Amino acid sequence: MHHSLRFITTSLFVAMMALTLVACSSDDDAGGGDSSATTRQSKIAALTGDQTAGKAKYEMNCGGCHKVDGTGNTGPNIISGAIAELSVEAVAAVIINGKGTMPAYGSMTDQEIANTVAYVKGQLAGK
Numbered sequence: 767m768h769h770s771l772r773f774i775t776t777s778l779f780v781a782m783m784a785l786t787l788v789a790c791s792s793d794d795d796a797g798g799g800d801s802s803a804t805t806r807q808s809k810i811a812a813l814t815g816d817q818t819a820g821k822a823k824y825e826m827n828c829g830g831c832h833k834v835d836g837t838g839n840t841g842p843n844i845i846s847g848a849i850a851e852l853s854v855e856a857v858a859a860v861i862i863n864g865k866g867t868m869p870a871y872g873s874m875t876d877q878e879i880a881n882t883v884a885y886v887k888g889q890l891a892g893k
């Protein structure tokens with residue numbers, strides 16, 4: 767009698783832990799990982815970027831490597847050739863994740879990234 771009660775209590779405890787783990791892992795899926803990186807860049811692409819705010823971010827974070835005019839320094843030219851044809855989502859993904867020796871700028875807010883991409887693809891590219 768005593769034993770079976772303990773068994774039931776233990777089983778309940780294990781079941782509750784399992785439920786908690788399931789709940790926690792679905793929280794994690796919403797907050798991080800590769801699938802949410804896709805969500806983040808598409809969310810950014812849906813925002814309207816402010817080119818004036820983006821210019822300041824670009825000159826502060828990107829201009830050293832890509833040159834203030836975008837024609838490239840240690841980083842490639844980003845206003846002509848194939849790179850200039852990248853989608854807003856693709857550029858946002860590079861900013862979020864970095865690429866090669868380019869550092870990640872994922873700590874910028876979605877709006878700041880949208881602003882930076884708008885500037886790069888707009889005024890900086892002469893559009």
Ligand code: HEC
Pocket residue numbers: 824827828829830831832840841842844849852857860861865866867868869871882886
């Ligand atoms: C420390 C130097 C450095 C900084 C700072 C930097 N980049 Fe880069 N960037 C690079 C290098 C190097 C590459 C080439 C990466 C590769 O192809 O391996 C690159 C590639 C890119 C590409 C092309 C990606 C592709 O798929 O070919 C874009 C667009 C870009 N950078 C935009 C930016 C923007 C916007 C910022 C500022 C938020 C920035 N970069 C900051 C060095 C830098």
